[in-house]
Amino acid sequence: MTTDPFPKEAAARITLGGGEVTIGGMAKGSGMIEPMMATMLAFVTTDAAVPPPLLARALHEAVNDTFNAITVDGECSTNDCVMLLASGASGVAVTDATLDIFTQALKAVCLKLSLGIVRGGEGATKLVTVTVTGAASESEARRAAKAIANSPLVKTAIHGGDPNWGRLIAVAGRAGVAFELARASVAIGTTVLFREGRPHDEAAPQAAAYLKGPDVSVCVDLGAGRAAATVWTCDLSADYVRINADYRT
Amino acid sequence: MTTDPFPKEAAARITLGGGEVTIGGMAKGSGMIEPMMATMLAFVTTDAAVPPPLLARALHEAVNDTFNAITVDGECSTNDCVMLLASGASGVAVTDATLDIFTQALKAVCLKLSLGIVRGGEGATKLVTVTVTGAASESEARRAAKAIANSPLVKTAIHGGDPNWGRLIAVAGRAGVAFELARASVAIGTTVLFREGRPHDEAAPQAAAYLKGPDVSVCVDLGAGRAAATVWTCDLSADYVRINADYRT
Numbered sequence: 001m002t003t004d005p006f007p008k009e010a011a012a013r014i015t016l017g018g019g020e021v022t023i024g025g026m027a028k029g030s031g032m033i034e035p036m037m038a039t040m041l042a043f044v045t046t047d048a049a050v051p052p053p054l055l056a057r058a059l060h061e062a063v064n065d066t067f068n069a070i071t072v073d074g075e076c077s078t079n080d081c082v083m084l085l086a087s088g089a090s091g092v093a094v095t096d097a098t099l100d101i102f103t104q105a106l107k108a109v110c111l112k113l114s115l116g117i118v119r120g121g122e123g124a125t126k127l128v129t130v131t132v133t134g135a136a137s138e139s140e141a142r143r144a145a146k147a148i149a150n151s152p153l154v155k156t157a158i159h160g161g162d163p164n165w166g167r168l169i170a171v172a173g174r175a176g177v178a179f180e181l182a183r184a185s186v187a188i189g190t191t192v193l194f195r196e197g198r199p200h201d202e203a204a205p206q207a208a209a210y211l212k213g214p215d216v217s218v219c220v221d222l223g224a225g226r227a228a229a230t231v232w233t234c235d236l237s238a239d240y241v242r243i244n245a246d247y248r249t
Numbered sequence: 250m251t252t253d254p255f256p257k258e259a260a261a262r263i264t265l266g267g268g269e270v271t272i273g274g275m276a277k278g279s280g281m282i283e284p285m286m287a288t289m290l291a292f293v294t295t296d297a298a299v300p301p302p303l304l305a306r307a308l309h310e311a312v313n314d315t316f317n318a319i320t321v322d323g324e325c326s327t328n329d330c331v332m333l334l335a336s337g338a339s340g341v342a343v344t345d346a347t348l349d350i351f352t353q354a355l356k357a358v359c360l361k362l363s364l365g366i367v368r369g370g371e372g373a374t375k376l377v378t379v380t381v382t383g384a385a386s387e388s389e390a391r392r393a394a395k396a397i398a399n400s401p402l403v404k405t406a407i408h409g410g411d412p413n414w415g416r417l418i419a420v421a422g423r424a425g426v427a428f429e430l431a432r433a434s435v436a437i438g439t440t441v442l443f444r445e446g447r448p449h450d451e452a453a454p455q456a457a458a459y460l461k462g463p464d465v466s467v468c469v470d471l472g473a474g475r476a477a478a479t480v481w482t483c484d485l486s487a488d489y490v491r492i493n494a495d496y497r498t
Contacts, residue, residue, distance in 0.1 A: 073401045076423050152322045153493055160494030174325050238487035244402055245409030
């Protein structure tokens with residue numbers, strides 16, 4: 001048995017009306033990752049008794065904000081899948097009334113598995129949380145966040161520890177979403193580097209120090225609305241190229 | 250004066266009704282390249298006398314199949330532009346009757362400049378011609394070709410000289426276009442590696458030898474129609490990552 005340096009196992013325990021239930025899961029990554037449910041595999045189990053329609057609803061909601069919100073290299077694979085099995089062994093039933101509690105716990109398990117996949121991304125040295133705010137709609141927020149998360153220039157800048165707000169703004173501007181430069185802002189961690197059309201380069205050293213850490217976040221406000229979305233990705237390193245260039249069919 | 254190892258200068262001379270005209274051009278690349286006319290700069294001149302509406306029509310057609318059909322890293326920049334100036338100094342007029350000849354010559358100049366930009370792409374070691382055939386429409390052909398040309402797994406496989414037809418098929422299948430696996434095919438150079446749903450791995454050594462060259466082509470037939478498109482890209486190397494990770498704002 002080998003030990004995964006980037007664990008992709010997670011569990012949650014919740015108390016519902018009838019008692020305590022457990023949700024457990026494990027996943028496999030982690031190149032060729034931008035799941036549209038195609039090489040990513042995840043298996044989640046629970047001892048709750050959940051009617052199939054409720055189980056499907058809970059899984060779709062959980063997957064949308066977790067597995068479907070990660071990207072390593074923008075490549076979806078041919079067999080991404082998440083399987084959720086409910087045994088009912090706890091004797092505790094999930095009903096319409098308790099579905100939301102169950103779904104939130106399921107989402108927490110799926111998120112932990114998803115972040116494990118990204119942390120273990122080919123050649124990855126950093127987990128990057130990309131949040132887009134100020135979007136005209138949630139789908140535009142997601143689209144901009146995915147564009148930023150898949151941008152080779154953003155991913156290499158973060159790999160190099162470069163607080164390059166220009167690359168973030170440039171990708172937001174070409175993402176095909178509503179974007180108002182004069183009201184846009186960029187933060188790396190909690191350091192604002194660009195606000196209302198003006199750079200704050202005096203803050204760059206602080207942001208550069210922050211980017212040395214293994215878990216970093218970037219936030220871009222599009223200045224165009226009130227919707228937001230978060231996706232998770234990793235940096236792009238020379239090791240990603242080596243792993244995938246040296247692989248032989 | 251420095252010499253560009255990847256020349257981005259081109260000229261064409263054509264004879265029209267009234268005499269001979271020349272079209273000359275130069276361009277600048279070459280990271281942040283997937284022009285939607287945003288860091289790419291190109292300047293093209295001609296001594297033909299061309300009425301502005303005809304000049305615009307010729308340029309739009311030429312750009313569509315050249316500058317707008319290249320990608321280094323999928324990143325469009327903030328100031329891509331192509332400028333075409335016609336002096337009329339040759340005394341030869343371009344008319345509706347001769348516009349097509351002029352446009353073809355202009356396209357040849359633009360293509361040479363475009364390929365120079367791609368050859369000089371950051372970290373690039375190969376010029377890759379991606380042709381998609383068998384598409385349901387020209388726009389779907391272009392979309393699939395762009396998806397292949399921007400795929401990090403395809404670009405790293407080509408960098409490593411790996412005739413990985415599976416990565417080509419996988420990207421075609423996720424490109425969001427009509428695709429019939431049972432009728433699809435993949436060729437690297439003139440070597441067919443996949444046809445009608447079946448791999449021809451016995452041809453892999455021949456394709457691998459071909460991929461060692463500096464100019465390579467890949468062709469994917471989607472098996473879904475009769476439309477085709479070609480785009481040009483370069484391989485993805487560890488040097489691309491180094492150039493962009495080591496750059497400091």
